[in-house]
Structure formats: structure tokens, C-alpha cells
Amino acid sequence: MTTAPLLYVCVRPQQGAAAAEYESFRTAMKLDESAVGHLDLVREPLTDDILERYSGFLVGGSPFNLADPESTKTDVQRRVEAGLERIASHVAAGSSPGSEGPAAMFTCYGIGVVTRMLGGEVSRAYPEDTGPVGIELTADGRTDPLFGGLAARFTALTAHKEGTASAPPGATLLAVNEGCPVQAYVVGDRLYATQFHPEPTTKAFTERMAVYRDDGYFESDHYEVVAGRVLAASVTEPARLLQAFARRFGPAAA
Known part of the structure; x- marks a missing residue:
């Protein structure tokens, strides 16, 4: 365990949703604000010293889609993707047994960035509706230092328009x-x-759903029905995953 803090990397243009996502990561890991920094990659540059100052990086979701044609992407989206690739490449370079390099958890939109960087294919072929879904660990997942402490089958929340067929x-x-x-x-x-x-x-x-109600993740007039399904779900294991990440890679103060 290190004394360096973790860093939440915001890739959401909507600042209210980004602030709430930061709080969700921090509270799920049971860390105070001194243990989790904040970088708004939509509005701030990724500098070399940032890559060296933190013990780990937490990348949240975004309304951006990696699989969209490059010609349709804004300069902001291209800059965000380039920054995330720099973080992923930096972590991957030091990700070997015995290494003391930083760690990272890329989620939702972030998994697409890592997949593409590694030579995998991201497409619109594997979307999931907004709401709870069942997740099953593989044999490798059941022995992984982080995932191995979770139930072999659990419920998590998803809302995405793209995915990949196989690990990169x-x-x-x-x-x-x-x-x-x-x-x-x-x-x-x-x-x-x-x-x-x-x-x-x-x-x-559900509060995040309200922000993106008209962004095509679900029928906007079905919000109450979808929100009711979300609120009725039990999603204990995903937070336990983040707590395991914080224990393994977070600051000693955790």
C-alpha cells in the first residue's frame, strides 16, 4: 500500500453528473476527499506530473462513444480519448508482478478506450439497456485478487451503447x-x-439517469419504470470491488 492518493478522472461534459460520480466513487471506496483527487479531463490537460503523483486512477463513464466515426467526434472527445490512452498505456507499462507502478480502474466508456489501445475492437454490437444486469465471474475472475472476493454471480448497473465480443x-x-x-x-x-x-x-x-434522460439510453417517457427497476435492485458487490481496489492500491490512510 502507498501513501499517494488515488485520482478520479472525469470524462463527462456535464459537471453536475461528474461531481456526483466522483462522490459515488469516493463513498463506495469509503475514502475521504484527501485520499481521492479529481481531474476534469474534459477541461484540464493531462500533464506528465499527474501520471507520477497518484497511486491509481479511477475513470468513470461518459456520453461519448468510442465507436463513433472519427469524423463525428469533437476536439474535446478526441483529447479525452488521447488522455485516457496515455493513462492506460502508463499503467500497462508498469503492470507486472512485483511492479510498484500505479493501478487503474477504467469503467463503462473507459473500457472501450483500453480495448482499442490494446488492439481490440469496440462496436455498437453489444449495447445494454439502462438498469440492473446479471454478471458472472470467469474461472480467472474467481481467483483474481480483486474480483475473487465477490460472489460468483452478482447484479450490477449498466447503460451503454457499445461493447466488445472478446477480451483484447x-x-x-x-x-x-x-x-x-x-x-x-x-x-x-x-x-x-x-x-x-x-x-x-x-x-x-437514477439521478444520473435524469441527467441523460434524453440521450437515447432509454425511452425518456419510461424514466419512472426504469428507475423503479433500478431502485429495486440489490447491487452490493460492485462497491466491494472498489473497496478491494482501494485496499490494494490506495493510500495508507484508507
Whole structure:
């Protein structure tokens, strides 16, 4: 365990949703604000010293889609993707047994960035509706230092328009489900990526849904029905995953 803090990396243009996501990560890990920094990659540059100052990086979701044609992406989205690739590459370079490099947890939109960086394919072929889904650990997942402490089958929250058919080169598949076959993987021993959202409570997720109500993740006039399904779900295991990440890679103060 290190004394350096973790860093939440915001890739959401909507500042209210980003602030809430930061709080969701921090509270899920049971860390105070001194243990989790904040970088708004939409509005701030990623500098070399940032890569060296933190023990780990937490990348949240975004309304951006990696699989969209490059010609349709804004300069902001391209800059965000380039910054995330720098973080993933930096972590992957030091992600080997015995390494003391930083760790990372890339989630939702972030898993696509890591997948592409590793030579995998991200497409619109594996979307999942907004709400709770079943997740199953693979044999490797059941023995992984982080995932191995979870139930072999659990419920998590998803809302995404893209995914991938198989883990990219160099990655070990940790979790799957029928609708989206790659739910989590690890590269080396410290670069983790999940398709599902590990951080929000069901209430926080419905509040995020309200922000993106008209963004095509669900029929806007079905909000109450979808929100009711979310609030009725039990999503205990994803927070336990983040707590395991914080214990393994977070600051000693945790």
C-alpha cells in the first residue's frame, strides 16, 4: 500500500453528473476527499506530473462513444480519448508482478478506450439497456485478487451503447454476461476495466439517469419504470470491488 492518493478522472461534459460520480466513487471506496483527487479531463490537460503523483486512477463513464466515426467526434472527445490512452498505456507499462507502478480502474466508456489501445475492437454490437444486469465471474475472475472476493454471480448497473465480443490481446477476461460478453478484464496485475458501473448506489444511478434522460439510453417517457427497476435492485458487490481496489492500491490512510 502507498501513501499517494488515488485520482478520479472525469470524462463527462456535464459537471453536475461528474461531481456526483466522483462522490459515488469516493463513498463506495469509503475514502475521504484527501485520499481521492479529481481531474476534469474534459477541461484540464493531462500533464506528465499527474501520471507520477497518484497511486491509481479511477475513470468513470461518459456520453461519448468510442465507436463513433472519427469524423463525428469533437476536439474535446478526441483529447479525452488521447488522455485516457496515455493513462492506460502508463499503467500497462508498469503492470507486472512485483511492479510498484500505479493501478487503474477504467469503467463503462473507459473500457472501450483500453480495448482499442490494446488492439481490440469496440462496436455498437453489444449495447445494454439502462438498469440492473446479471454478471458472472470467469474461472480467472474467481481467483483474481480483486474480483475473487465477490460472489460468483452478482447484479450490477449498466447503460451503454457499445461493447466488445472478446477480451483484447494481453487481457485476462474476469467477468461476462449474455448481453455483453466482456464485462471485466485485467491487464497484468493492476490495469482493470469494467463495462458495468461499479460506483453508484441505485439512488445515485437514477439521478444520473435524469441527467441523460434524453440521450437515447432509454425511452425518456419510461424514466419512472426504469428507475423503479433500478431502485429495486440489490447491487452490493460492485462497491466491494472498489473497496478491494482501494485496499490494494490506495493510500495508507484508507
